[in-house]
Amino acid sequence: MQNPTRGVEIVLQSREWLLNCTMNSKTIQSPIGDLTIIAEGEFITHIFFDCEAVDGKYNRQDTPVLLSAAKQIKEYFAGTRKTFDIPIKPSGAPFHKKVWEVMLAGVPFGTTASYSDIAKLAGNQKAVRAVGAANNRNPIPIIIPCHRIVGKSGALTGFRAGLDVKEKLLEFENETCKKLP
Secondary structure: OOOOOOOOOOOOOOHHHHHOOOEEEEEEOOOOOOEEEEEEOOEEEEEEEOOOOOOOOOEOOOOHHHHHHHHHHHHHHHOOOOOOOOOEOOOOOHHHHHHHHHHHHHOOOOOOEEHHHHHHHOOOOOOHHHHHHHHHOOOOEOOEOHHHEEOOOOOOOOOOOOHHHHHHHHHHHHHHHHHOO
């Protein structure tokens, strides 16, 4: 695993800023179904799977950050991108944000880590269940790679889009790694 402090920063956001910010969305097709990307200002804040309800409070307006996110996600699924350089701003508890930072920096494309590995890297080896809760509440899946977190034995565990989608993502990454030099 890589060093979890490798230049990854999750920006803190104020409640007041969120209330005054315009939220835009873009839906794209992917091999795992439609993905709806949400942006607030210049930051990606959510990605929803097609199995999730997305309410209509988002403007369907292409913004530079949404277009960039859509392009990078398409490149990911084309097998030409392994990391993302999109500005993100997930909201969550401080420990959840720490877990997401660890996932971003410490679990590269084509690899997996256990919940206990992430707990250790996040600074609390006993917080395995809290890591599971953070994984479950990850608002920006794929970009924050919660699909790469597995049970200690390597078994696939919960994923909000279903274990079949998690398995497809992991198989895709493994196959893509075999094709790369």
